[in-house]
Structure formats: structure tokens, C-alpha cells
Amino acid sequence: MNPCLVCKTPVETFVSFGPQPIANGFIAEKDLGREYFFEMEVAFCPECKMAQLVRQPDREQMFHENYPFFSSLSKGMVEHFRKFSETLLTKHIRSAAPFVVEMGSNDGIMLRNFQEKGIRHLGVEPSGNVAEAARAKGVDTWTEFFDEKVAEKIVAERGQADAFFTSNVFCHIPYTHSILKGIDKLLKPDGIVAFEDPYLGEIVANTTYDQVYDEHVFFFSLHSVSYLFGRHGFELFDVEPQETHGGSMRYYLARKGARPVSERVRATLAQEKELGLDRIETFRKFAKNVEASRDAFVALLRKLKSEGKRVVGYAATSKSTTILNYGKIGPELIEYICDTTPLKQGKVSPGMHIPVVPHERFAADRPDYAVLFAYNHRKEILAKEKAYAGEWITYVPNVHTFANG
Ligand code: TYD
Numbered sequence: 402m403n404p405c406l407v408c409k410t411p412v413e414t415f416v417s418f419g420p421q422p423i424a425n426g427f428i429a430e431k432d433l434g435r436e437y438f439f440e441m442e443v444a445f446c447p448e449c450k451m452a453q454l455v456r457q458p459d460r461e462q463m464f465h466e467n468y469p470f471f472s473s474l475s476k477g478m479v480e481h482f483r484k485f486s487e488t489l490l491t492k493h494i495r496s497a498a499p500f501v502v503e504m505g506s507n508d509g510i511m512l513r514n515f516q517e518k519g520i521r522h523l524g525v526e527p528s529g530n531v532a533e534a535a536r537a538k539g540v541d542t543w544t545e546f547f548d549e550k551v552a553e554k555i556v557a558e559r560g561q562a563d564a565f566f567t568s569n570v571f572c573h574i575p576y577t578h579s580i581l582k583g584i585d586k587l588l589k590p591d592g593i594v595a596f597e598d599p600y601l602g603e604i605v606a607n608t609t610y611d612q613v614y615d616e617h618v619f620f621f622s623l624h625s626v627s628y629l630f631g632r633h634g635f636e637l638f639d640v641e642p643q644e645t646h647g648g649s650m651r652y653y654l655a656r657k658g659a660r661p662v663s664e665r666v667r668a669t670l671a672q673e674k675e676l677g678l679d680r681i682e683t684f685r686k687f688a689k690n691v692e693a694s695r696d697a698f699v700a701l702l703r704k705l706k707s708e709g710k711r712v713v714g715y716a717a718t719s720k721s722t723t724i725l726n727y728g729k730i731g732p733e734l735i736e737y738i739c740d741t742t743p744l745k746q747g748k749v750s751p752g753m754h755i756p757v758v759p760h761e762r763f764a765a766d767r768p769d770y771a772v773l774f775a776y777n778h779r780k781e782i783l784a785k786e787k788a789y790a791g792e793w794i795t796y797v798p799n800v801h802t803f804a805n806g
Pocket residue numbers: 474475715716717718719720721739740741742745760775777778781782
């Protein structure tokens with residue numbers, strides 16, 4: 402049994418996805434044969450209630466000079482972060498001249514909203530290429546992995562911060578205690594933390610097991626977040642469910658007693674107990690649902706193939722890597738995956754080697770079926786693909802096909 406990454410209690414593995422490559426490791430055909438794989442398993446901690454990856458690749462394998470993920474490519478996400486910044490500024494940040502810090506600020510999609518208002522800010526982003534994209538927009542960014550040391554350096558050079566926020570990053574980091582110690586040093590006494598990540602409750606409810614991939618070390622719930630931050634003197638004072646990434650939760654934390662705890666925190670904690678997010682039995686059942694979902698997906702693809710239908714993938718997401726490798730689905734079942742990210746185009750998908758092609762290809766050749774891998778952008782995609790007369794395939798919340806409109 403492995404020790405919990407948060408509290409060291411032995412954890413129970415409840416689902417195994419077999420060997421998985423780096424989810425964002427889109428690879429040129431000439432580099433095939435040099436791919437890295439790791440055994441991907443998820444476990445639950447009975448003590449602190451954290452669902453977690455049992456092992457992860459080295460962080461440099463994942464976040465580097467050529468990290469292919471640019472947040473600002475999605476219009477929906479641009480709007481999402483504009484609203485997030487408004488909420489912070491109007492509801493939570495008390496200082497008249499605040500200083501805000503973001504961990505994993507990507508191409509500046511969030512901090513841009515502060516920079517434009519002349520608010521003091523700093524992004525800490527380890528992937529050099531996206532950090533550079535942020536600086537090009539005038540967003541002050543350090544190319545670093547945030548931790549306790551970096552926090553000390555920020556305080557020394559810029560002073561303490563009023564707010565620390567991060568989106569879809571915190572769940573990537575196994576060394577949580579160093580982050581928490583860093584946050585503690587960085588924040589003023591009444592400073593706040595706001596972060597969002599895919600929500601365990603949604604993953605269980607919708608069997609969205611594709612949220613499990615190398616970068617996602619933790620699957621947070623209010624229970625586990627309260628425990629983790631509680632160990633460092635912080636308290637959860639509010640939460641807001643989000644539609645992003647197929648169902649996320651935004652958590653607001655402050656030092657114990659510094660802010661009133663909202664009714665929503667209490668109600669959501671009670672809901673989690675009802676869902677069983679604090680019990681291993683729930684996750685054993687989830688594992689069965691995962692297998693059933695995979696089997697139904699593979700069966701559908703094989704049936705369409707036998708009927709001579711053409712099936713392609715829409716959006717080469719990190720999430721799709723889990724589904725494809727777990728189901729052993731290659732180009733014989735999905736002809737290609739179209740994606741708008743130039744860095745992914747012309748490469749093949751990690752592990753199963755399905756060609757990734759520009760979106761124009763999809764627009765030109767109109768296949769019979771398209772698997773909506775970016776179901777988290779469903780509204781945005783269906784709105785712009787009105788001209789596509791073929792059918793869509795989704796596996797959320799269960800495997801089925803549907804027509805647009
Ligand atoms: P995302 O959905 O954020 O998921 P993940 O974290 O699993 O990678 O990734 C978005 C991917 O989808 C990115 O490669 C760009 C692609 N995409 C399109 O190709 N077309 C679109 O219209 C949208 C919204 C995204």
C-alpha cells in the first residue's frame with residue numbers, strides 16, 4: 402500500500418488505467434519509439450479523503466519549453482477568467498491597491514484582466530513558451546515552479562500579496578505542503594486563496610474518468626481541500642461550482658476565523674456525504690462504471706467501423722489520451738483528431754498514434770461521426786459547427802450519439 406501524498410496514511414487503489422503516456426505528449430512521427438509510459442492508478446485516502454494518482458511522471462516530462470496548451474485559444478475560457486477576476490476584485494479583495502499572484506498563469510489569460518486595470522500582479526509559470534506569450538501581452542511573469550522558495554523571493558522583492566489564485570494547476574502538484582507553506586508566507590494576514598480544479602463530485606457523478614491523466618495528481622473535494630488547508634491554518638470560507646473542464650469547483654480560503662464561512666460550504670459538505678465522496682465504497686463502484694463506459698465506447702466505435710462509417714475525433718485534449726490508451730483505440734477506429742493548436746497539428750496522439758490534423762481538414766471532409774473529446778467546450782463547439790451535418794459521439798455522462806441542433 403502506498404502512503405497518502407497529503408497525510409501519509411496508506412491509500413487504497415480503486416482503479417487502474419494500465420500503461421499511459423504523457424497526456425499532452427503529442428509526438429512527431431520521427432520520434433516514435435521513444436515514448437515514456439507509466440502505470441496510471443487512482444487511490445483514495447480513508448483519512449484525509451483525498452483521491453490521488455498513485456504515481457506520476459517527473460514534472461519536467463510534462464511542463465517544459467514546448468508545453469502545447471495555450472489557455473487563450475478558447476473564447477469561453479477568456480470570458481470565464483474575466484468574470485473570475487471581477488468576482489475577486491468586487492467581492493473578496495479588500496485592499497485598495499492590491500498585489501495579486503497567480504500560480505500557473507499560462508499565457509496570462511487571467512492576469513491580463515488585472516494588468517489592464519493597472520493592478521500589481523505577478524504570474525509564476527514554469528512552461529517557458531506560454532510564459533513568454535504572457536510577457537508579450539505585458540503580463541509580469543516569472544518562469545518558475547511556484548513553491549516555498551519562490552514565495553520567499555516574491556515577498557523579498559515585491560512584498561506580501563492580497564490574493565493568491567490558480568486555476569487547473571493546484572491539482573497538478575504532488576508537493577502540496579511546500580505550496581501551502583509558500584502561500585502562508587506570501588499572503589498578508591487577511592489575504593485570500595482562490596483556486597479551481599475539476600471537481601471529484603462531477604467526475605464520480607458523470608463517470609468522466611478522462612479527467613484522470615498524468616498532470617492531475619489530485620481530485621479535490623471540499624472534504625479533502627478542508628483537510629489539506631486546515632493543516633496549514635487555513636479555512637474554506639466559500640465555494641462556487643463552475644461549468645469549466647466538465648464540472649469544476651472554485652474554493653475560497655483564508656486564515657482560520659478571518660472570513661465568515663458561507664452556508665454554501667456547509668451545504669456542499671453535506672451533499673458530498675450524501676454522494677459518498679468520503680467513503681471508499683463510492684470509488685469501487687465508480688471503477689465499475691469506468692469499465693462499463695470504456696466497453697460501451699469501444700463497442701460503438703467497432704460497430705460503426707463494421708458499418709463502414711467514418712469516425713474522427715474533435716479536439717486533441719489531454720483527456721482523450723486516457724480514453725484512447727485505456728480503450729486501446731487507434732487510427733483503425735478513429736481516423737484522425739482535428740485540433741486548432743498549431744503545436745499539436747502534424748503530430749500523432751500520445752500512445753495510440755492517431756494523426757492530429759488542423760481543423761480545416763474536418764471542415765472540408767465532413768466525416769459521418771465526430772467524437773467530442775472537448776465536451777467541456779460543448780456549447781462553444783456546437784455553436785460554431787452548425788454546418789456539420791454528421792453525428793456527434795460523446796461518453797458524458799454515458800456513451801451516446803446525437804445530432805447538432
Ligand atoms: P481542453 O478542453 O482545455 O482540455 P484538456 O485539458 O483535456 O487538454 O483542451 C482544449 C483542446 O481542444 C485544445 O487542444 C484546443 C482544442 N479545441 C479545438 O480544437 N477546437 C475548439 O473549438 C476548442 C474549444 C478547443
